[in-house]
Amino acid sequence: GVSTLAGGHKSLVPELIEHLRAAGLEDVVVVCGGVIPAQDYQALYDAGVHAIFGPGSNIPDAATQVLKLIPGKNR
Numbered sequence: 001g002v003s004t005l006a007g008g009h010k011s012l013v014p015e016l017i018e019h020l021r022a023a024g025l026e027d028v029v030v031v032c033g034g035v036i037p038a039q040d041y042q043a044l045y046d047a048g049v050h051a052i053f054g055p056g057s058n059i060p061d062a063a064t065q066v067l068k069l070i071p072g073k074n075r
Contacts, residue, residue, distance in 0.1 A: 001066075004034040014047040021048075029069045033057070 002013055013032060020028050032044060033053040041052055050069050053062045 001031045001033060004032065004036060009034070009036050009044060010040060013044055013049060017048040027071060029066070029071075031066055031069070033062075 002009070002016065004012065009032060013030070017030055020026070020030070029050050030048060031051045031053065032049050034055075036044070036052060036054060038054075044052060051062075051065055
C-alpha cells in the first residue's frame, strides 16, 4: 500500500508500479490511501492501482476490499 498526503501520488505511484512490472512483479496488488483528489483516481487506476482509500474510509470495508484483491484469498 502507498499512503500519500503531499500530492506525490501523481508521480510516485506510477513510478512504483513501473518498477514492480520491470521486476516481474505484475501480480503485486497496489492500493493507495491518503488525501488524493477524486479527479486523480482514474489516472491512478489507469497506472495499475487496484484500490484507493481516502480520508474517512471505513476501515473494515477497506480491509475486506483489500483481502478480496489478494490472489488466493477469494476462495
